[in-house]
Amino acid sequence: MTPPPTPADALPPEEPAAPADDAQPPQGPPAPDNECRTGGAGGNDNPAEGRVPPTHPHSKAGLNAHLVIDRTPTFRLDITLTATPGDVLALLGPNGAGKTTALRALAGLTPLTRGHLHLDGTDLHDTPPEHRPVGVVFQDYLLFPHLTALDNVAFGPRCRGATKSEARAQAQDWLHRMGLKEHTTTKPRRLSGGQAQRVALARALATHPRLLLLDEPLAALDxxxxLEVRAQLRRHLAEFEAVAVLVTHDPLDAMVLADRLVVIEHGRIVQEGTPADIARHPRTDYIAQLVGLNLYKGQADGHTVRLDAGPAITTTEDLTGQVFVAFPPSAVTLHRDRPTGSSARNLWHCEVAGLETHGDQIRADLTGELPLAADLTTVAAAELDLHPGAPVWATVKATQTHAYPA
Ligand SMILES: Nc1ncnc2c1ncn2[C@@H]1O[C@H](COP(=O)(O)OP(=O)(O)OP(=O)(O)O)[C@@H](O)[C@H]1O
Structure with a gap:
């Protein structure tokens, strides 16, 4: 993603390369005097006077969106997102899955080809980005370099119609909450990455958004x-009373920060659920890799699952029909010679395709009878004389596998 360089109040249109988005109203950078000019040429000088349509009093609070966007002749995003106030959703998915497109659509920066976007019962279709009750936090903070931390945060409330002194008082309060009391007069270039990200979060939250969008908020940090900012962000998101949507590549960020994960592949939702559910029952290779599991699909008959491509796996679950079978790389034991006394019910002849360090372990990527990942200690890898091309036997106990309906 090439994120827009300012908060949602002053987001510019996408680059000219994006013909689909050319319809966005032109929006300029913030005024150097910290006066908020909303909407650029198409803007309204006093947004508080209401281009934001009133919330429907009887409608359901939270987010209700069906986002359909044709990006290229071959890429279509088509996802439904719903969330109630207080929910934190994480959009996860491989490169090019459509996460950023979804986030941009929620911010109003990319128009929908079809679908709807309702927030707290209000249809935002005709509401320009700068008038949406939406706050955005980007991975590289995108703070205004010429403004102090205080003025960066005050920018949001100013855009929402607060007077200069009100906006500064609110900004002061937010910076205190973020533990940045000492940095109110600091300019962005003198802030550390973690501090800058907290200023960016304060700037977004200071507008009291009903939808908070976070685009890879921790990606630029060492x-x-x-670790530190993730813990703080978790605390702030827990206190946040509206809907938050987070885009991340990092499963740990998603698991720690979100109540619900929405996994997108090729513009579609392939799985949705709590972090625990997704980690335990991955339904695609991408998710299995993300949560570090070997995953296979096959036909179950009792305790045996015959894989669609490959051998059978013995499991402890008694199932029939199409199922997934998963087990962690740590459940795999490798042997140089065919084991004779092993109690493991699953035995496959494989070949080492690659080796890489994985934390304090070595992860072996195996091909052969069954492609799989296996974790072992450095000492074990040396003893087995593992190297690409080396033949090995892999065993996995039935009790270490987990089968569930596909
Ligand atoms: N401005 C644009 N104009 C046309 N097509 C675009 C534009 N931006 C992205 N796309 C296409 O839309 C699809 C989804 O891209 P998107 O950036 O939303 O994916 P993503 O999941 O955010 O990927 P990443 O994790 O790499 O940021 C891709 O096929 C991409 O090439």
Whole structure:
């Protein structure tokens, strides 16, 4: 994604390369004097005076969206998202799946080809981005470089019609909440990545959005800062009373921050559920890899699952029909010679395709009778003399597998 460089209040249109989005109203950068000019040429100087349509009093609170967007002749996003206030959704998916397109559509930056977008019962179809009650946090913060942290945060409330002093008081309050009391007069270039991201979050939250959009909010941070900011973000999201939608590539961010994961592949939702449910019952190879499981599909007959392509796997579950079988790489034991005394019910002859470090373990990528990933210690890998092309036997106990209906 090439994210727009300002908060939703001042988001520019997409690059000219995006013909589908050329219809966006032109929007300029923030005024250097920190005066908010909403809507650019098509804007309204006082957004508080209502281009935002009133919320329907009897309608359901939260997000109700069906987003259909034709991006290229071959790519169509077609997803339905619903959430109630307080929900945190994470959109996960491989590159090009459509996550950013979905986020941009929610922000009003990419028009829908079809579908609808209702927030707290209000149809946002005709509401321009700068007048939507939507806050956006981007991975590279996109703070206004010439403004202090305080003025960056005050920008949002100013755009929503607050007076200068009200906006600054609110900004002060938000920066205090974010633990940035000491940095109110600091300009972005003097902030650390973690501090800048907290300013960006404060800027988004200061507008009291009914929908908070976070685009890879932790991606630009180093590992240590990421840990810290993830914990803080989790706390703020838990307190946030409206809907939050997060786009991330990182399963850990998704699992820690979201109540519900929505996995998108090729523009469609392929699986949706709580982090625990998705981690335990992955339904696509992408999700299985994401949560670190070997995943297969096949036909169950009692405790035996005959794979669509490959051998059979013995499981403890007693099932019939199409099922998935999953097991973690740590459940695989490797042997140089065919084991004779092993109690494991599953035995396959494989070949090492590749090796890589995985935390303090070695992950072996195996092909052969059954393609699989196996984790082992460095010592074990050395003892087995593992190297690409080496033949190995892999065993997995039935009790270590998990089968569930497809
Ligand atoms: N501005 C654009 N104009 C036309 N097509 C686009 C535009 N931006 C993205 N696309 C196409 O839309 C599809 C979805 O892209 P999108 O950026 O939404 O995916 P993504 O899941 O966010 O990927 P990534 O994780 O790499 O950011 C891709 O096929 C992409 O090539």
């Amino acid at each position: 590992a240590r800062t990421r």
